[in-house]
Amino acid sequence: MRLTIDNLDGLGAVDYSGTVLGGSLKVARTLNEPSTLEATLCMEGTALLVPSRRGRVVVAADAGTVLFTGYLTTEPVALYAGVASEGPVYRLGLRAVSDEWLLDKQSGLTRIGAGLAEASGLLVKGLLGRLGSGFATGSVADGNAVGVFEPDAAAAWSKNAGSLAAAAYGAYRVLGGAVTLATAGTVTHALSDGDGTLSVAALKTASVRELANDVTVSGAEEPTVYWNELFEGDGTTAIFELTGQTDAVNGGHAALIDDEFSLAAIDATTWAVTDPGSHLSPGAGGLTFSGGNGLDGQTTLTAIDAVEMGGTMVLELGNVQLSGASAGVLGGVYSGATLQANCFAGFNVRQSSGQTVMVPLVNGVEAGTVFTIAAGHVYTLRLRLHCPEMLRVKQAYYAMADGGSGFSVEQFGGGLVNAPMYVTFEVSDLGLSSNTPVTVLYDGAVTSSPASCSVVAVNSVQLFGSIGSVRLNRTGSGWVRSTNPTTGAVMTRLVGLAGMGTDCTLSGTDLEGKVTFFVGREPAVGEIVSVAYRGRRRAVARLADTASVAMEAAGGGAGTARWLGHVVRPPARSTEDCEAAAEAVLSFATSRGAAAAGSYVAVNPSGDVWPGDVLSLTANGGEFSAVVRKVAVVDGGAAPEVLSYRLEFANDWAEGLGITLSEAIAADAVLPGTAVDSDLVEAARVLANLQQMTVTSATSSNTALVVDAGVDPPSGGGFEVRRHDGSFGRTDGNLVLRSPVRGFTIPVTATGEAFFVRMYDGSSPALYSRASSAIVTHLPVD
Numbered sequence: 001m002r003l004t005i006d007n008l009d010g011l012g013a014v015d016y017s018g019t020v021l022g023g024s025l026k027v028a029r030t031l032n033e034p035s036t037l038e039a040t041l042c043m044e045g046t047a048l049l050v051p052s053r054r055g056r057v058v059v060a061a062d063a064g065t066v067l068f069t070g071y072l073t074t075e076p077v078a079l080y081a082g083v084a085s086e087g088p089v090y091r092l093g094l095r096a097v098s099d100e101w102l103l104d105k106q107s108g109l110t111r112i113g114a115g116l117a118e119a120s121g122l123l124v125k126g127l128l129g130r131l132g133s134g135f136a137t138g139s140v141a142d143g144n145a146v147g148v149f150e151p152d153a154a155a156a157w158s159k160n161a162g163s164l165a166a167a168a169y170g171a172y173r174v175l176g177g178a179v180t181l182a183t184a185g186t187v188t189h190a191l192s193d194g195d196g197t198l199s200v201a202a203l204k205t206a207s208v209r210e211l212a213n214d215v216t217v218s219g220a221e222e223p224t225v226y227w228n229e230l231f232e233g234d235g236t237t238a239i240f241e242l243t244g245q246t247d248a249v250n251g252g253h254a255a256l257i258d259d260e261f262s263l264a265a266i267d268a269t270t271w272a273v274t275d276p277g278s279h280l281s282p283g284a285g286g287l288t289f290s291g292g293n294g295l296d297g298q299t300t301l302t303a304i305d306a307v308e309m310g311g312t313m314v315l316e317l318g319n320v321q322l323s324g325a326s327a328g329v330l331g332g333v334y335s336g337a338t339l340q341a342n343c344f345a346g347f348n349v350r351q352s353s354g355q356t357v358m359v360p361l362v363n364g365v366e367a368g369t370v371f372t373i374a375a376g377h378v379y380t381l382r383l384r385l386h387c388p389e390m391l392r393v394k395q396a397y398y399a400m401a402d403g404g405s406g407f408s409v410e411q412f413g414g415g416l417v418n419a420p421m422y423v424t425f426e427v428s429d430l431g432l433s434s435n436t437p438v439t440v441l442y443d444g445a446v447t448s449s450p451a452s453c454s455v456v457a458v459n460s461v462q463l464f465g466s467i468g469s470v471r472l473n474r475t476g477s478g479w480v481r482s483t484n485p486t487t488g489a490v491m492t493r494l495v496g497l498a499g500m501g502t503d504c505t506l507s508g509t510d511l512e513g514k515v516t517f518f519v520g521r522e523p524a525v526g527e528i529v530s531v532a533y534r535g536r537r538r539a540v541a542r543l544a545d546t547a548s549v550a551m552e553a554a555g556g557g558a559g560t561a562r563w564l565g566h567v568v569r570p571p572a573r574s575t576e577d578c579e580a581a582a583e584a585v586l587s588f589a590t591s592r593g594a595a596a597a598g599s600y601v602a603v604n605p606s607g608d609v610w611p612g613d614v615l616s617l618t619a620n621g622g623e624f625s626a627v628v629r630k631v632a633v634v635d636g637g638a639a640p641e642v643l644s645y646r647l648e649f650a651n652d653w654a655e656g657l658g659i660t661l662s663e664a665i666a667a668d669a670v671l672p673g674t675a676v677d678s679d680l681v682e683a684a685r686v687l688a689n690l691q692q693m694t695v696t697s698a699t700s701s702n703t704a705l706v707v708d709a710g711v712d713p714p715s716g717g718g719f720e721v722r723r724h725d726g727s728f729g730r731t732d733g734n735l736v737l738r739s740p741v742r743g744f745t746i747p748v749t750a751t752g753e754a755f756f757v758r759m760y761d762g763s764s765p766a767l768y769s770r771a772s773s774a775i776v777t778h779l780p781v782d
Contacts, residue, residue, distance in 0.1 A: 001025055001067065001635045001643070003039065006056040007049060013058065016051070019043055021091060022637025027059060027068045029631040031171055031611035031657070032162030035098040037068050040079065040091050050092065051076055057096040062641040065608050067633055069176050070098040099135070099174040103157035106131050115149040116306050116393045116452040117416065120168035123149060124161055124181050126304065130269050131157065136178035143183055144168040147395035147414050147570060147577075148308075167570045169398035169409050169658035171612020184627050184657060185400075185407045185614040189607060192618035197606075200619055205598035208654045212563035212589035213548035214675050215582045218666035219539035219572025223390040223477065225725060225756070226773040229531045230695060231515075232702075232780060233482075233523025239516050243752070243776055245535035246513025249506055250476040256313075257303055257455065257472040261286040266301070271457075274300045274338075279460060286319060286468035292328065292460035297338040299328075303455040303472075307333070309344075309421065311390040311534075312475045314496075315383040315455065319430070319468025322349065322373050326356050329459040330467070331381050335450035338459055340364055344450055345423050347381055349373075349463060360425040360442035368425060368442030377431035382438070384426070384492070386479040388691045389419040390534060392451035395570050395577040397584040398658035400594065400627065400651060407614050407625040409658075410587060413580025420692055421449035422479060424492045428501050438501040443492050447692075477534040478506040480515060485526030493517075493529070508533070528779070530695070535774075538668050541578035544675035548590040563589065564671075569660040575770060576682065584659050586678050588652040593624060597650035603636075605645055615649055626651050687714065687759045690773040696743075701782035705746045705775065709759070712742050716762020721746055725756040728768045746775070753777055 003020055004013040024040035037057060043050065053075045059068040077093040115123040120143035128135055146167045151160040165172040165181060172181045191198035227244040242249070259270055261282040266273055273280060279290050279299050292299040307313070317331045332338075332346025340348070341364040348361040352370070358381075360368040373379075396414035400407065425441040457470045480493040480503075496502030504517040515531055523529050544560070553559025563585070572578045588594035600615065609631050617624045626649035636642030652658070665671075676685055692710030699706075709719050718740040720728055727734060736746060736755060746755055754776045758769040 001641065002060045002062065004058045005051045005072070007052045008055060009049070009052070013056070014048065016041060016048060019046060019048065020635070020637075023635065025059070025635040027633040029173075029611050029633075031627075031629045032165045034100050034104075034158050035068060035070065035173070037070060037094070037096040039094045041076070041094065042091055044089070051094060057094075061643060066176055067608065068096070068098065070096040071101050072096050073101065099177060100158045100161070103128070103131055103133060103135070106133075106157070114305065114308065115146055115164075116308055117145055117147060117414070118149075118306075119143055119145050120164055120170055121181050123164055124172065124179065127151065127157060127160055127164070128179065130304070132268065134177070135174065139178055139180040139182075141182050141186075143170045143181055144398055144409070144411065145396060145414070148393050148573065149570065163569060166657055166660070167398075169400075171610070173610060182612065183409060184612045185409065187607075187610070187613040188407070188616050189605070189609060189613055190616045190618075191600075191602075193620070194618065198617060198619060199602075202601040203598065203617070203619065204600070205596055205624075207592065207595045208597050209589075209595040211548075211552070211561045211592075211595075213552065213586065214542070214544040214560045214562045215585045215589065216540065216542040216562070216564045216665065216671060216675075217572065217578050217582050217585065217661070218566045218669040219574070219578045219581070221536050222539040222574040223534040224537045224771050225535035226388055226689065226691065226693070226771065227531075227533050227535060227776065228693075228695065228774065229776040229778065230698075231523070231529040231531070231778045233525060233527035233529060235525045236522060238519075238522045239514055240529065240531070240778070242508065242513035242515070242531060242533075243754070244513075244533070244774060246508030246533065249478040249508030249513050249533045254474045255471065256305075256307060256474055257470055259471075260469045261467070270304060272302045272304050274298065274302070280458065283466065285321065285466040287458070288466045289458055289460050289463045291464060292462045294462055296340050296461055297459060299458075299460040300338050300456055301458040302338060303457070306452045306454055307472070308392050308452050309333075309385065309449055310387050310392045310419075311477045312386045312479055313384075314471075314473050314475060315385070316471045316473075317381040317457065317467050317469070318471070320379045320381055320465065321377075322356055322463070322465040323375070324464035325351055326463045326465060327351060328461040328463040329361060330457070330463075331383050331470075332361070332456045332459055333383070333385075333453040334456055335453050338454070338456050340459070344453055345383055345385065345425075346456070346459075347383070347425065358427070358441075362423060362442065362444070362446065367444070369439075371427055371439065371441055374429070374431065377429055380428040380430060382426045382428075384422075384424040384494070386422040387419050387449060388532065388534070389417050390477055391573050392417045392419065394574070395572060395580060397570065397581050399584045399587045400657075401587060407616070412584040412587070413577060416451035418448055418451075421446050422492065424494070426494065438494065440491075440494075476508075478508070479532045480504060480506060481530045481532075482523060483528040483530070485524065485528070506531070528698070538666050538670070539572055539575045539578050540666070540669040540671065541575055541582050542672040542675045543579060543582040543586060543678040545586045545590050546677050546679065564665045566662040566665050567659065568662050579676075579682070579685070581659060583678055585661070591653070594651040594653040596624070596626065597654040598626070598648075600647045600649070602645045602647065604641070604643055609645055609647060615647065627657060629655060685767070686770040687761060687767050689769045689771050690719075690757060690759060693757060693773045695775060698777075698779055702777070702779040703748050703781055705748060705777060707744055707746060707757075707775070709742045709744070709757070711759070713740060713759065714761040717760045717766065719744065720758055720760055720768070722756050723754065725772045725774065728758050728760070729766055748777055748779075748781055751778060751781055
């Protein structure tokens with residue numbers, strides 16, 4: 001092999017090949033990790049300079065194939081070799097790391113959000129783009145789509161890139177200043193004892209794990225019960241205690257975007273700027289916009305990361321000033337390209353009779369109240385979004401479908417969750433008073449909403465003015481609404497801090513929760529307050545491959561082989577994700593070939609081998625395919641060149657790639673008593689949850705609640721109401737009623753009663769919703 005080192009001293013790449021101690025040069029490659037180089041140099045009798053730290057290293061085979069490019073991470077180490085006539089003799093030990101070492105040494109990846117149902121290649125390019133690197137990406141294939149990918153802001157670039165590649169059942173590498181990403185198995189090396197390409201003596205294989213056909217896996221904590229608590233105002237009471245499982249009410253107020261535009265340039269780690277006319281720039285007042293090219297979607301400031309449209313979120317634009325004949329959209333969330341027609345919600349600014357006005361835009365159409373902008377006034381704009389579903393993107397898992405002959409990658413899980421969304425637009429005129437009640441321009445519900453959106457702070461057709469800050473917070477799952485006792489009108493009660501012109505605060509822990517209304521905002525006499533939020537529990541699922549169980553039992557032994565564990569990566573955020581992960585595990589845990597691992601040593605193979613390639617082995621008439629996990633290339637120190645490739649390979653049950661598992665199941669997981677047949681599709685396992693179930697009214701004495709389930713019942717089924725969240729399908733003392741129609745009435749006998757509702761169908765045994773919708777009534781009963 002040829003070794004050159006550029007010591008960055010102006011002399012360029014210098015050939016050190018003649019100084020390499022025979023057999024000491026080794027290139028080590030590990031799947032989805034940086035490669036390393038180790039070598040020992042004999043410098044005696046040469047005029048070559050001692051290699052320096054950060055020197056550029058290139059190793060190539062005699063035929064020209066580049067095997068390694070990287071950098072010396074430390075100064076060479078002096079290795080004592082013995083004593084000669086001139087005195088002690090030393091060798092120099094070198095260690096280098098591949099090119100991504102440059103990326104790893106750059107500053108941390110701040111403000112990183114999740115990749116949502118996106119191609120893995122696009123996300124890898126996004127990770128590179130945040131660092132402003134000059135690495136080539138022409139060999140980054142789109143790859144498989146991930147479900148949800150959340151990079152670790154504190155981790156090195158290579159760690160995030162490796163996790164992302166693995167989640168998509170892919171392999172990445174960096175060589176010659178270029179990043180490559182491809183699905184594992186894109187390159188196959190066929191080796192056969194029949195044609196002499198496979199040396200059976202050098203092949204070592206073993207089955208390292210037992211069969212598993214009944215799999216239980218745990219995941220993260222997931223949203224569960226849809227709580228809805230009802231209170232009645234008396235004109236003075238300001239604090240209302242919640243009795244449900246309230247730890248997911250506020251969710252820690254996670255800041256997804258928080259930018260005051262205080263830097264000399266727009267923060268490239270947060271925003272993507274499209275501005276051919278140079279109309280957007282940071283200034284003393286924050287972000288200044290000085291017009292546009294008159295076209296929709298041509299001058300934009302867009303958050304790099306898409307946002308999952310789940311739970312409760314508040315998008316706030318602070319210190320907004322508008323002047324001139326402005327036109328465009330501020331504070332918009334878009335599903336698709338940045339065009340007004342794709343704007344799910346945003347503040348549309350336009351001209352009307354010579355004045356600048358602002359109108360809510362919902363699903364690309366103006367709705368609500370037209371608000372006139374006063375010259376010289378400063379405003380705060382808030383867009384509030386609430387979805388009963390907190391998780392809108394399902395996780396995807398990939399596995400090698402057959403560990404025997406052939407190779408294919410199969411996807412399990414994935415997809416989007418459809419759900420309704422409440423949308424509220426509000427404006428605060430800071431030219432009046434910071435404590436002035438906000439003006440609500442629109443307050444309504446959209447029956448169907450996108451699972452993810454891009455956040456576009458500015459879409460300037462021709463906007464003139466500035467924005468002082470942009471903040472997007474995910475505030476949890478809580479949402480407060482109230483019904484006027486006189487008109488019956490329903491409105492959203494604005495949650496926020498005192499002095500913001502809002503109505504109340506909402507807090508919750510695993511022990512208690514409460515709604516606190518500010519002075520002057522207390523619910524009026526007879527006003528019904530509804531507080532919606534989600535509970536939480538550990539996600540867990542148990543699936544079995546019934547065909548495998550039957551086959552194993554046919555021999556007279558125990559057919560069931562159980563395995564319990566925890567999904568580490570990609571994280572299983574819900575029971576549905578756990579089911580998808582369990583399906584993936586069953587796809588390989590029941591295959592003998594998938595439990596195999598081993599090694600093979602090839603000398604001067606016909607092609608360069610990298611981790612993520614597949615070995616297709618034919619020996620003794622049998623075929624076997626496996627994914628290469630590690631490659632060690634060692635120079636034999638001979639002429640002609642002898643390169644020894646030590647290959648370590650494994651399949652999914654032996655060593656996970658698309659899914660990483662732990663043997664320790666979560667301690668708080670409630671283990672299912674029976675397994676679900678893995679062949680059943682989701683629709684045959686459970687029914688839909690009642691996302692839109694509402695209490696439409698109560699009788700005058702509050703002795704009955706009128707409920708709309710939100711959906712029509714399935715054929716032969718209906719809605720079951722119980723006093724406790726469990727034992728659905730039984731006829732016992734906890735059963736309140738079963739209704740075959742969408743609208744039904746629940747009798748109430750006392751203040752503080754709780755009811756749990758699920759949908760069921762006409763099958764035997766009946767299928768039910770996965771999670772309950774709960775009603776807790778605090779209404780006084782006469």
